[in-house]
Amino acid sequence: MKQGFIGRDARRHSGCLLRGARGVSARQPGAVPCLLRCSPPSPGQPLCQAMAGPVRSPARHPRLPLQAGASPAGTREGRVITLDKPPFVKASDVVGEERIPKRVSKLLLSPKNVGTKGASMGLNVTAVGSMIPDHVHEDSEELMFIISGRAKLVIEGMGEWEVGPDTAIYSPLGKKHRLENIGDEPLKLVWCYTPPLPTHYK
Numbered sequence: 001m002k003q004g005f006i007g008r009d010a011r012r013h014s015g016c017l018l019r020g021a022r023g024v025s026a027r028q029p030g031a032v033p034c035l036l037r038c039s040p041p042s043p044g045q046p047l048c049q050a051m052a053g054p055v056r057s058p059a060r061h062p063r064l065p066l067q068a069g070a071s072p073a074g075t076r077e078g079r080v081i082t083l084d085k086p087p088f089v090k091a092s093d094v095v096g097e098e099r100i101p102k103r104v105s106k107l108l109l110s111p112k113n114v115g116t117k118g119a120s121m122g123l124n125v126t127a128v129g130s131m132i133p134d135h136v137h138e139d140s141e142e143l144m145f146i147i148s149g150r151a152k153l154v155i156e157g158m159g160e161w162e163v164g165p166d167t168a169i170y171s172p173l174g175k176k177h178r179l180e181n182i183g184d185e186p187l188k189l190v191w192c193y194t195p196p197l198p199t200h201y202k
Contacts, residue, residue, distance in 0.1 A: 084115075085114055086114075089108050094106045096125075101126075102126070102130040103131075104124070104125045105123070107122045108122050109121040110201070111201045112200065116196065118194055118196075119195065119196060120197065121192045122191050123188070123189075124191055125188050126149075126181045126186060131178060131179060131181060132178055132179040133178050134154075135178070136176045137173065137197070138174055139195070140195055140196070140197055141170070141173055141194050142170075142171040142191060142192070143169070143171075143193075143194070144169040144179075145169070146163060146169070148188045149183045149186055150162065150164045150183035150187070151164070151179045151182060152179070153169060153178075153179055154178050154179075156175050156177065162182070164183075
Protein backbone atom coordinates (compact mmCIF):
# COMPACT_ATOMS: atom_id res chain seq x y z
CA MET A 1 0.00 0.00 0.00
CA LYS A 2 1.00 3.59 -0.58
CA GLN A 3 0.71 6.33 1.97
CA GLY A 4 -0.85 9.68 1.16
CA PHE A 5 -2.79 12.54 2.69
CA ILE A 6 -6.40 13.64 2.36
CA GLY A 7 -7.61 17.17 3.08
CA ARG A 8 -10.89 17.56 4.97
CA ASP A 9 -12.66 18.79 1.83
CA ALA A 10 -11.12 16.10 -0.35
CA ARG A 11 -12.54 13.36 1.88
CA ARG A 12 -16.00 14.08 0.44
CA HIS A 13 -14.85 13.14 -3.07
CA SER A 14 -14.22 9.73 -4.55
CA GLY A 15 -10.62 10.52 -5.38
CA CYS A 16 -7.60 10.51 -3.05
CA LEU A 17 -4.62 12.86 -3.08
CA LEU A 18 -1.21 11.22 -3.04
CA ARG A 19 1.68 12.53 -0.98
CA GLY A 20 3.47 15.12 -3.07
CA ALA A 21 0.43 15.92 -5.20
CA ARG A 22 0.25 19.57 -6.22
CA GLY A 23 -1.62 21.70 -3.71
CA VAL A 24 -1.54 19.13 -0.90
CA SER A 25 1.25 18.28 1.52
CA ALA A 26 1.66 16.55 4.89
CA ARG A 27 1.96 19.96 6.54
CA GLN A 28 -1.19 21.41 4.99
CA PRO A 29 -3.76 22.42 7.67
CA GLY A 30 -6.53 19.87 7.83
CA ALA A 31 -4.56 17.14 6.04
CA VAL A 32 -4.78 13.68 7.60
CA PRO A 33 -2.62 10.62 6.84
CA CYS A 34 -4.26 7.71 5.04
CA LEU A 35 -3.45 4.39 3.40
CA LEU A 36 -4.13 4.06 -0.33
CA ARG A 37 -5.26 0.81 -1.94
CA CYS A 38 -4.52 0.98 -5.65
CA SER A 39 -5.99 -1.28 -8.33
CA PRO A 40 -6.78 -1.09 -12.06
CA PRO A 41 -9.56 1.48 -12.51
CA SER A 42 -13.14 0.51 -13.22
CA PRO A 43 -15.63 2.78 -14.96
CA GLY A 44 -16.71 5.51 -12.58
CA GLN A 45 -14.24 4.44 -9.86
CA PRO A 46 -11.06 6.25 -8.72
CA LEU A 47 -7.69 4.68 -9.28
CA CYS A 48 -6.92 4.72 -5.55
CA GLN A 49 -9.29 4.34 -2.63
CA ALA A 50 -8.47 5.58 0.87
CA MET A 51 -8.83 3.26 3.82
CA ALA A 52 -10.42 4.86 6.88
CA GLY A 53 -8.35 5.74 9.91
CA PRO A 54 -4.95 7.34 10.43
CA VAL A 55 -1.73 5.59 9.53
CA ARG A 56 -0.18 3.69 12.43
CA SER A 57 2.89 1.51 12.41
CA PRO A 58 3.01 -0.52 15.66
CA ALA A 59 6.10 -2.35 14.52
CA ARG A 60 8.11 0.87 14.18
CA HIS A 61 6.59 2.84 17.05
CA PRO A 62 5.40 0.46 19.78
CA ARG A 63 3.44 2.04 22.60
CA LEU A 64 4.99 0.74 25.81
CA PRO A 65 3.32 1.02 29.22
CA LEU A 66 4.70 3.75 31.49
CA GLN A 67 6.44 2.79 34.67
CA ALA A 68 4.85 3.71 37.96
CA GLY A 69 5.30 7.40 38.68
CA ALA A 70 6.40 8.22 35.14
CA SER A 71 4.63 10.67 32.87
CA PRO A 72 4.44 10.87 29.06
CA ALA A 73 6.68 13.96 29.17
CA GLY A 74 9.42 11.83 30.71
CA THR A 75 9.44 9.21 27.97
CA ARG A 76 10.84 9.00 24.50
CA GLU A 77 10.04 6.04 22.27
CA GLY A 78 8.98 4.07 25.31
CA ARG A 79 12.10 4.77 27.37
CA VAL A 80 11.59 6.23 30.84
CA ILE A 81 14.00 8.99 31.89
CA THR A 82 14.74 9.15 35.60
CA LEU A 83 16.91 11.59 37.56
CA ASP A 84 18.72 10.79 40.80
CA LYS A 85 18.28 14.41 41.90
CA PRO A 86 15.92 17.13 40.69
CA PRO A 87 17.72 19.67 38.45
CA PHE A 88 16.64 22.65 40.54
CA VAL A 89 16.60 24.08 44.06
CA LYS A 90 14.65 26.86 45.77
CA ALA A 91 16.89 29.48 47.34
CA SER A 92 14.50 29.74 50.28
CA ASP A 93 15.15 26.07 51.08
CA VAL A 94 18.94 26.50 51.27
CA VAL A 95 20.61 27.44 54.55
CA GLY A 96 23.05 30.29 53.99
CA GLU A 97 26.55 30.62 55.38
CA GLU A 98 27.05 33.77 57.44
CA ARG A 99 30.37 35.51 56.84
CA ILE A 100 32.41 38.46 58.07
CA PRO A 101 32.13 41.28 56.95
CA LYS A 102 28.39 40.80 57.40
CA ARG A 103 26.85 38.93 54.49
CA VAL A 104 25.16 35.61 53.74
CA SER A 105 26.19 33.29 50.92
CA LYS A 106 24.11 30.38 49.61
CA LEU A 107 25.49 27.66 47.35
CA LEU A 108 22.54 26.77 45.10
CA LEU A 109 23.79 24.63 42.20
CA SER A 110 26.98 22.60 42.42
CA PRO A 111 28.50 19.18 41.71
CA LYS A 112 27.50 17.93 45.14
CA ASN A 113 23.79 18.72 45.00
CA VAL A 114 22.66 18.65 41.36
CA GLY A 115 25.76 17.20 39.68
CA THR A 116 27.01 20.17 37.66
CA LYS A 117 30.25 19.55 35.77
CA GLY A 118 31.70 22.89 34.74
CA ALA A 119 30.01 25.53 36.87
CA SER A 120 28.44 26.35 40.23
CA MET A 121 25.96 29.06 41.16
CA GLY A 122 24.88 30.78 44.34
CA LEU A 123 23.28 33.79 45.98
CA ASN A 124 24.96 36.47 48.09
CA VAL A 125 23.24 39.08 50.26
CA THR A 126 25.55 41.74 51.72
CA ALA A 127 24.27 43.97 54.52
CA VAL A 128 24.12 47.77 54.28
CA GLY A 129 27.57 49.24 54.96
CA SER A 130 29.27 45.85 54.56
CA MET A 131 31.20 44.35 51.65
CA ILE A 132 32.45 41.29 49.85
CA PRO A 133 36.13 41.87 50.67
CA ASP A 134 39.14 41.55 48.38
CA HIS A 135 39.57 37.98 47.18
CA VAL A 136 41.01 36.19 44.18
CA HIS A 137 40.28 32.96 42.32
CA GLU A 138 43.35 31.53 40.60
CA ASP A 139 41.57 28.72 38.79
CA SER A 140 38.00 29.94 38.26
CA GLU A 141 36.29 32.81 36.51
CA GLU A 142 33.50 34.50 38.47
CA LEU A 143 30.32 35.89 36.95
CA MET A 144 27.87 38.00 38.97
CA PHE A 145 24.46 39.53 38.38
CA ILE A 146 23.09 42.22 40.69
CA ILE A 147 19.42 41.79 41.59
CA SER A 148 19.05 44.72 43.98
CA GLY A 149 21.18 47.28 45.81
CA ARG A 150 24.12 49.41 44.77
CA ALA A 151 27.82 48.67 45.06
CA LYS A 152 31.29 49.92 44.32
CA LEU A 153 33.08 47.31 42.23
CA VAL A 154 36.88 47.21 42.31
CA ILE A 155 38.91 44.84 40.12
CA GLU A 156 42.69 44.87 40.48
CA GLY A 157 44.46 46.48 37.54
CA MET A 158 41.21 47.24 35.74
CA GLY A 159 39.45 50.01 37.69
CA GLU A 160 36.47 50.74 39.93
CA TRP A 161 32.85 51.45 39.11
CA GLU A 162 29.50 52.11 40.75
CA VAL A 163 27.08 49.36 39.77
CA GLY A 164 23.45 48.58 40.51
CA PRO A 165 20.49 46.35 39.60
CA ASP A 166 20.37 44.61 36.23
CA THR A 167 24.18 44.63 35.96
CA ALA A 168 26.22 41.58 34.96
CA ILE A 169 29.85 41.47 36.14
CA TYR A 170 32.84 39.43 34.95
CA SER A 171 35.85 38.87 37.20
CA PRO A 172 38.81 37.32 35.31
CA LEU A 173 41.11 34.58 36.56
CA GLY A 174 43.70 35.72 39.06
CA LYS A 175 42.28 39.25 39.50
CA LYS A 176 41.69 40.48 43.05
CA HIS A 177 38.24 42.04 43.36
CA ARG A 178 35.68 43.29 45.89
CA LEU A 179 32.18 44.72 46.12
CA GLU A 180 31.26 47.38 48.69
CA ASN A 181 27.60 47.96 49.50
CA ILE A 182 27.18 51.73 49.10
CA GLY A 183 23.38 51.75 49.01
CA ASP A 184 20.65 51.95 51.62
CA GLU A 185 19.45 48.37 51.17
CA PRO A 186 21.07 44.90 51.15
CA LEU A 187 23.14 44.14 48.07
CA LYS A 188 21.67 41.00 46.51
CA LEU A 189 23.44 39.24 43.68
CA VAL A 190 23.77 35.88 41.96
CA TRP A 191 27.27 34.51 41.42
CA CYS A 192 28.63 31.75 39.21
CA TYR A 193 32.05 30.08 39.18
CA THR A 194 33.43 28.20 36.22
CA PRO A 195 34.80 25.73 36.93
CA PRO A 196 33.35 25.25 40.44
CA LEU A 197 35.53 26.08 43.43
CA PRO A 198 37.15 23.04 45.11
CA THR A 199 34.83 23.43 48.13
CA HIS A 200 31.79 23.08 45.87
CA TYR A 201 32.58 19.42 45.23
CA LYS A 202 32.45 18.36 48.89
